[in-house]
Amino acid sequence: MSDAGAKAVEVRGLSKVFNAGRPNEVPALVEIDLVIEPGEFVSLIGPSGCGKSTQLRLIANLLEPTSGEILVNGKPARKARLDQDYGMAFQQAGLFDWRSVVKNVELPLELKGWDRAKRRTRALEMLDLVKLTEFADHFPWQLSGGMQQRVAIARALAAHPPLLLMDEPFGALDEMTREHMQAELLRICGETSTTVVFVTHSIPEAVYLSTRVVVMSPRPGRITDVVEVDLGTRRDLDTREADAFFKKVTEVREALRGIQPAGIEPDIEQVVEEP
C-alpha cells in the first residue's frame, strides 16, 4: 500500500495563516518541519492555541496550507486523502446515530464502493480487533463513551490505511477508561503496524503512547522541542510506574515550561481553535 522507502509524513516549511490579509489575521503555524517514519507513534503536545490540531488537519488535507509542502505516504496530502491513505479519529466519536455499530465501521468501505459481503467481512474483522464483536448490531447510543471511541477507531482503520490521525480521541473519557483505551490503541496499532500522529494535551498520555513527542508553543505555532521516548515496544501497566517513564514525563514537562500558556489573549486563541 505504501510506496517503498516513502516517509509516512513529510512536512517541509509549513505555514498556515488564518484570515490572511484581513484585520483579524492570525498566524497559526510558522515554518514547521517534521518527518515521520512508517511505524512511528508521534504525539503533538502543547497548550491550546499552539496549532497542533491545525497541523493535524493540514496533514489530513482538511485545511490547505498557506505555504510549504506536505507529503503523506510519499504523495501530496490531497492525493493521499482522495486515496484514503489515512484514517482519522476525533475527540467526539462522531458515529452516525442511524447506523448500527457494524454499519458505522462499514462506512469508509461503502464510500470506496466495496460490495456488501466484502465490507461486512472486513467490518466484523475490525470489530473483532477492538473486541466489540457482540455489539455489532447495537446502535451507537447504546454504547459507553469508551466503546464508541473504539468503534470510531475500527472505522478509521477499516480500509487498512497505513496512517492514523487522532485529534484528542480520549479527551472526553474518564481517567480509567482513558488508560485502558491507551493500552488498547497500542495493541491495535502494533497488530496492524499503523503509523500514528496523535494530538493531546496530556503529558503522561503522550509519553506512554509515543516513540516521539513533538512539543509545540503558541503564537505563532511552532515546534520548540522533540523528545525521543525509548520505552520499548511492549508497554503495559508497569511502564506507567517505571522510573524511565517518569523521567520522560519530566523531560516533556521541562520542554513545555517556559512556553507561555495561551489564554492570556483569549480572542486570538479562539480564532486559532476554530478556523
Added chain:
Amino acid sequence: MTRARRVWTFALALVLVAVVWELYKWIGPQDGGTVFGWTILPRANDQAMPHVWDMLSRYAQPERRGSTTSIFQVVLSGAWFTFRLALTGFVLGTAIGLGLAVLMARFRFVERGLLPYLILSQTVPLIALAPLVVSWGGKLHVGGFEWPRWLSAAVLGAFLAFFPVAVGTLRGLTATPPASLELMDSFAASWRQTLFKLRFPAAVPYMVPALKLAATASVVGVVVAELSTGLAGGVGRLIIEYAREATSDPAKVYTAVFGAAALGLVLYGLVTLIDLVTMRNRPREAGG
C-alpha cells in the same frame, strides 16, 4: 408519552370539545349575545349549533329525502376523492420541496436568490390562484396529454405543501454537525455521498415536522381548490352544497366538515408512520 396514552388523550380531547359545545348550547343566549353593543356571542339555537348527537346520527340517515344512500357513504366517497387529490398534491409538493432544498443547500446563491420568492409565493391568496391554475392547465397540450380538472386541485395542494418541506429540509440539510462533515471529507466522500449518507439522515428530525405541516396544508389546498374551481366529487364541494341547506338541515354541513378534518388526520397519520419507521433505531429526546 406511550402510544396508548396518546390515543386516550386524543379521545378525551374530542369528548371534551363535545361537552363544551353542549354546555354552551345549554347556557348560551339563543339568539346571540351582545357585550357592550358588540354581537360576539354565537347563537346557541339548534339551527346555528346543532346537538352533537344530531350531527352524529345524521351520518346514518339518507343524504336527501327519497335517496337510498346514507350521508355517511356520500361523505366517505367524497373524502376518498379528496384524499387521493391531497395525497397527489402532498407527494408532488414534497418532491418539489426536497428538490429546492437540495439546490439551495448546494448553492448558496440559489438560496439567496430563491428563498425570498418562495416566501412571497405563500402570500398569494389561494382563492385568486385557483382559477388561474385551471385556465393555464386548460391551455396546456403536450402531445396527447390533456390537463384533467382534478390535477389543478392537486397542484394547488402541492403549492401549499412544498413550502414547509423546502424550508424544513433546507434547515436540516445545513444543520449537519461540522465534525461529521469533516469525517466524510477525511474519507474523501463526494458531495453526493455526503448528501445521501450524512446530510439527509441527519435532517430527518427537521423534516418530519415539515412533512406534517405539508400533509395538512395539502388537504387545505385541495379543499379550497374544490370550492373555488367548482370541482365536483370531493368533500370540499359537499361542504358548499350542504351549507346551502343549513337553514333546513343544520347538522348536514357538519358531517362534511368532519369528513375533511378526518382526512387531514389520516394524512398526518401517514407522516407519523414515516417518522416511526425512519427514527426507529434512534435515541428519542424526552417528550419527543
